[in-house]
């Protein structure tokens with residue numbers, strides 16, 4: 001399988017796409033053609049790794065990683081991804097729980113898969129690869145956890161001082177010796193500028209061999225389509241119905257993976273995107289004008305994206321707004337509606353949802369009675385509510401129990417180095433820490 005850029009450059013191999021992250025012309029990598037499957041192709045495949053082994057095999061055709069695919073999947077899916085049914089007054093609804101990984105959010109899947117691939121492609125104990133990541137919260141933790149203690153790999157995480165919650169800060173700073181956590185005296189944009197500057201510095205790049213693991217890497221997208229595939233196959237086998245999905249959406253990676261699974265022939269019904277108050281996607285579907293905006297801060301902070309970069313992939317794969325809005329639904333959910341949904345979820349389901357997941361439960365409740373009854377719905381739960389306890393607990397007037405994976409992480413010692421938002425300070429901190 002070859003990969004080309006959304007802006008025309010190509011072709012590249014999977015190995016090149018994984019290592020480069022972004023195409024030479026600034027576009028995003030997509031496979032030249034999506035493979036297609038029928039339900040019968042998955043006969044006998046039950047677990048996510050089993051389904052994924054069939055689904056992802058064509059994408060690894062010609063890759064040096066092909067013989068390792070099953071081992072990579074085994075490393076990625078070392079935690080469960082259950083679908084639990086919800087008490088619904090109309091139709092059937094269930095929750096796809098993507099939050100049982102090491103950092104209790106769905107980004108653990110993509111980060112784990114990419115780490116397993118990059119370690120095999122580039123891990124070199126004599127001259128390690130250094131993953132640089134600027135984070136405002138979830139991404140940095142998932143990347144640090146995924147690359148933690150992997151031989152031949154180092155991680156440098158930069159996060160803005162005082163702008164992440166205590167639990168988020170802990171999950172950015174509690175890893176092994178190959179992870180350097182930097183608390184930057186500045187904002188997220190300063191962290192991002194430092195990362196860009198360091199990567200463009202030829203001398204630093206030679207010493208550290210920089211790479212990135214950001215969410216546009218094809219290696220984060222591919223494994224995400226596998227849980228949609230497995231959940232839909234199981235639901236279809238059990239009921240004969242193709243389930244619809246409601247996906248909390250920010251940069252559009254998780255939702256795009258769902259669209260790809262449906263394009264490949266998996267038994268998936270309607271797909272509805274739930275965004276927060278950042279309306280770039282919903283405005284596009286309404287006005288047919290693609291107008292990226294600065295991002296707004298909301299309660300569902302991991303979805304605060306005003307210029308979702310995966311839209312470029314979605315348009316290249318499916319088409320522009322006229323076509324997209326026929327194939328996908330979208331609803332923008334306000335902070336007030338998120339708060340109300342968290343309370344309702346707690347009352348109706350008996351457990352709390354995180355602010356991101358609440359955009360999906362709100363969206364589902366807003367469906368017409370027909371839409372609710374004519375399809376079985378799977379609502380995607382992207383993070384555990386205990387990660388956002390300062391928002392959730394006052395709303396439900398109760399505490400959220402820590403899941404084992406988060407409790408384990410929070411019990412580890414935490415350490416980080418504080419630096420000024422200055423390129424020299426970053427270079428010094430890395431040189432000192434890694435003794436280079």
Ligand SMILES: *Cc1c(COP(=O)(O)O)cnc(C)c1O
Pocket residue numbers: 105106107138215248249250251252253254255302303356357382383
């Ligand atoms: C990243 C994230 C999202 C948004 O996912 P995209 O792939 O960027 O659309 C939603 N919820 C949580 C908890 C996240 O961390």
